[in-house]
Amino acid sequence: MEKIKAVNLTKIFGQVPKHAIQLLSQGMSKEKILNQTGQAVGIANVSFEIEEGETVVVMGLSGSGKSTLVRCINRIIEPTYGQIFIDGVDITTLEHHALLELRRHKLGMVFQHFALFPHRNVLNNVEYGLEIQHIEKNLRQEKAHDALKLVGLEDWSDAMPNQLSGGMQQRVGLARALAIEPDILLMDEAFSALDPLIRADMQNELVLMQNRMKKTILFITHDLDEALRIGNHIILMKDGQIIQAGTPQKILTAPANNYVKRFVENIDKSKILTAQSVLTPAKIIAYSDDNPITVLDNMKNEYLSCILVINRDKKLLGVVREKTASAAMKRGDKTIANFIDSSVPTVAPTDSLNVLISILAKWPWQVPVVDEKRKLQGIVMNSSVLAALAERNN
Amino acid sequence: MKEFSVPKLPLDDWIDTSIEYLTNNFAFLTKAISEYLKTGVEVIADGFKFQPLWIVILIFALLIWQLVSRKKGFFIGTWSAILTTFGLGLLGHQELLSHEIITITVFIWLVLWQLAKYHLNILMILKVGLFLILVGLFWYWQLWHGNIMMITFFTLIAWQLAGRNVGIFTFVSFVFFWNLQLWEPTIDTLTLVLLATITAVTIGIPLGIIAALSQKFYKIIMPILDFMQTMPAFVYLIPAIPFFGIGKVSAIFTTVVFAMPPAIRFTCLGIKQVQPELIEAANAFGSTTYQKLFKLQLPIAIPTIMAGINQTIMLALSMVVIAAMIGAKGLGGEVWTAIQRLEAGRGFQAGIAIVILAMILDRISQKIGKNNQF
Numbered sequence: 166m167e168k169i170k171a172v173n174l175t176k177i178f179g180q181v182p183k184h185a186i187q188l189l190s191q192g193m194s195k196e197k198i199l200n201q202t203g204q205a206v207g208i209a210n211v212s213f214e215i216e217e218g219e220t221v222v223v224m225g226l227s228g229s230g231k232s233t234l235v236r237c238i239n240r241i242i243e244p245t246y247g248q249i250f251i252d253g254v255d256i257t258t259l260e261h262h263a264l265l266e267l268r269r270h271k272l273g274m275v276f277q278h279f280a281l282f283p284h285r286n287v288l289n290n291v292e293y294g295l296e297i298q299h300i301e302k303n304l305r306q307e308k309a310h311d312a313l314k315l316v317g318l319e320d321w322s323d324a325m326p327n328q329l330s331g332g333m334q335q336r337v338g339l340a341r342a343l344a345i346e347p348d349i350l351l352m353d354e355a356f357s358a359l360d361p362l363i364r365a366d367m368q369n370e371l372v373l374m375q376n377r378m379k380k381t382i383l384f385i386t387h388d389l390d391e392a393l394r395i396g397n398h399i400i401l402m403k404d405g406q407i408i409q410a411g412t413p414q415k416i417l418t419a420p421a422n423n424y425v426k427r428f429v430e431n432i433d434k435s436k437i438l439t440a441q442s443v444l445t446p447a448k449i450i451a452y453s454d455d456n457p458i459t460v461l462d463n464m465k466n467e468y469l470s471c472i473l474v475i476n477r478d479k480k481l482l483g484v485v486r487e488k489t490a491s492a493a494m495k496r497g498d499k500t501i502a503n504f505i506d507s508s509v510p511t512v513a514p515t516d517s518l519n520v521l522i523s524i525l526a527k528w529p530w531q532v533p534v535v536d537e538k539r540k541l542q543g544i545v546m547n548s549s550v551l552a553a554l555a556e557r558n559n
Numbered sequence: 560m561k562e563f564s565v566p567k568l569p570l571d572d573w574i575d576t577s578i579e580y581l582t583n584n585f586a587f588l589t590k591a592i593s594e595y596l597k598t599g600v601e602v603i604a605d606g607f608k609f610q611p612l613w614i615v616i617l618i619f620a621l622l623i624w625q626l627v628s629r630k631k632g633f634f635i636g637t638w639s640a641i642l643t644t645f646g647l648g649l650l651g652h653q654e655l656l657s658h659e660i661i662t663i664t665v666f667i668w669l670v671l672w673q674l675a676k677y678h679l680n681i682l683m684i685l686k687v688g689l690f691l692i693l694v695g696l697f698w699y700w701q702l703w704h705g706n707i708m709m710i711t712f713f714t715l716i717a718w719q720l721a722g723r724n725v726g727i728f729t730f731v732s733f734v735f736f737w738n739l740q741l742w743e744p745t746i747d748t749l750t751l752v753l754l755a756t757i758t759a760v761t762i763g764i765p766l767g768i769i770a771a772l773s774q775k776f777y778k779i780i781m782p783i784l785d786f787m788q789t790m791p792a793f794v795y796l797i798p799a800i801p802f803f804g805i806g807k808v809s810a811i812f813t814t815v816v817f818a819m820p821p822a823i824r825f826t827c828l829g830i831k832q833v834q835p836e837l838i839e840a841a842n843a844f845g846s847t848t849y850q851k852l853f854k855l856q857l858p859i860a861i862p863t864i865m866a867g868i869n870q871t872i873m874l875a876l877s878m879v880v881i882a883a884m885i886g887a888k889g890l891g892g893e894v895w896t897a898i899q900r901l902e903a904g905r906g907f908q909a910g911i912a913i914v915i916l917a918m919i920l921d922r923i924s925q926k927i928g929k930n931n932q933f
Binding site for chain 2: 236239241264265266267268269272274276277278280282283284293294296297298341345351
């Protein structure tokens with residue numbers, strides 16, 4: 166079952182949202198509604214599902230409603246309309262006390278400007294979430310200490326927040342959210358206030374941490390690079406509506422409209438696109454028990470100077486070059502099995518184009534793509550990589 | 560030419576009538592309050608003027624607090640106060656030889672040593688020990704004078720709260736007051752200021768909190784505060800007399816009315832100034848309104864609230880002087896007498912004492928605010 170599910174989530178800022186909702190359902194635009202009713206549409210009819218353990222990035226420019234969306238999920242902003250289910254429970258109907266309990270146990274939140282409490286030291290900041298649950302002091306400090314260890318700040322528990330650098334402050338913010346051991350992490354532009362290097366570090370650390378913790382993460386950002394780096398899924402928002410949702414590759418390779426296309430344009434595709442997205446099926450291959458004469462024939466027809474060799478289980482064995490194949494023919498071998506050069510470079514389907522490019526620089530032939538069992542998935546050629554890179558620049 | 564006239568609005572009559580009504584119907588209540596308060600005020604002022612045992616105990620506690628580190632010091636100070644009570648109780652009831660005093664002193668010292676062992680510091684132990692021996696000797700030689708004790712007391716408080724320099728300034732100032740034979744008026748004024756400030760703050764901070772949390776209450780109370788602050792201070796003196804009679808209680812009443820607005824305003828401001836993102840963070844973790852208030856808003860607002868209390872103290876001091884007109888006595892009374900007799904020297908002398916007192920109170924309350932800044 167999905168961990169978080171939003172159905173027709175709508176937030177109208179203003180005193181009389183009813184009329185605005187009506188207009189919204191008639192498909193009127195955000196600006197028109199603002200002009201006509203004075204009600205500002207925060208998010209409009211947003212529906213999505215997030216599976217347990219997924220990292221979903223909500224991405225959009227300022228004013229796109231992404232921050233409103235994340236605040237609706239813990240009801241810091243009360244949605245005007247629609248439902249949110251967490252573990253199947255409709256949280257929009259929870260009464261005050263149950264809502265507090267939900268926030269205390271299931272939802273950890275990290276903020277753009279850290280929002281550390283300036284009068285409390287690092288440890289007291291981290292234990293705050295536990296303190297308001299009335300957890301006994303020793304236990305909560307122990308838990309807080311563990312959370313600090315997780316972010317590598319266990320030696321800083323006595324420091325005050327203003328003594329820490331931005332990156333460290335955000336680690337404390339993250340530790341504070343993790344200390345309550347939530348199922349769900351809500352991260353609102355968590356790394357946007359950090360400088361680029363620290364930011365990249367934090368992104369990597371979050372990905373590593375997530376591999377271990379398997380929390381459900383809802384990450385908000387305005388930076389597509391960040392979204393692509395962190396997210397299993399990306400939800401792209403504009404004017405309070407979802408424009409496109411899907412995997413990073415899908416958004417890059419099949420933008421839903423011009424707006425998304427323009428977004429995607431400036432992305433360094435070589436980092437995001439994977440071998441999977443450019444591979445082509447290997448048509449001309451040889452089996453290890455093929456006759457050298459057939460193999461040479463095939464190569465000549467296709468103007469290949471070397472050919473991939475697999476066994477009957479589609480497992481990649483290596484390549485055979487034209488020279489060695491003709492040597493085999495001269496020796497009168499029945500198969501090419503003895504002439505296979507197994508030192509061929511391979512890539513995994515998840516490797517990025519970056520990796521591919523560096524291999525293609527040294528290996529002028531087709532690069533085989535194999536899975537973890539070395540089964541051949543397809544090949545990548547110079548031309549298809551170039552085509553993929555060129556596509557985005559058009 | 561016929562003069563065009565609009566009949567005068569009888570605003571003054573209305574107010575007179577309503578005050579008369581209040582006086583006639585509620586005077587028994589206010590007068591009763593007045594009687595109780597008067598006794599209270601007298602007791603406190605007398606307590607400051609004479610040399611009771613409790614002041615020695617407080618001096619003792621404060622000094623230990625000062626000498627030992629801040630956190631542990633409070634604990635140790637309290638302990639030493641209890642021990643001193645015990646020790647002085649013995650002294651009061653028995654003829655004691657000097658070596659017995661020293662025995663007690665050494666005993667207390669040893670206990671303190673034990674208490675302070677977590678951050679053992681030879682210098683600190685020596686200081687405490689030396690002090691205790693001095694106390695013993697002073698007591699034995701009967702060198703105590705009430706005013707010396709009070710000066711020590713005030714100096715220590717100033718030192719503890721605002722640092723060594725303010726402590727020295729306080730010491731010199733109070734010796735100066737004593738020398739000018741203004742000791743009693745100074746203590747009177749100080750008592751009134753402190754009582755009025757405590758009352759104003761006790762009422763003002765909760766009102767400020769409510770104003771910060773409820774927009775409705777904020778809208779109601781702000782114009783009232785404007786009214787309270789803008790109304791010429793002298794006007795408050797008039798209704799105070801029928802309510803509380805002439806004297807110190809009326810003075811405190813008018814002072815509280817006049818000095819309370821900054822306590823309310825600054826508390827409200829301090830709480831409202833807390834960054835929205837911090838409030839959001841507290842909410843996101845599931846804080847209740849009270850948890851937010853006590854764990855976040857109030858602690859962060861402390862420097863602002865202290866600035867408000869500083870203002871309250873200053874306003875209270877200025878009002879206490881004006882209240883001399885309705886019999887508050889004190890330094891204001893000196894000034895008032897000087898005006899009536901046209902004695903410029905006497906007036907300025909009391910005036911300068913007021914200025915110095917104001918400076919001491921200001922520095923101490925400012926310093927407390929600064930110590931709580933992040």
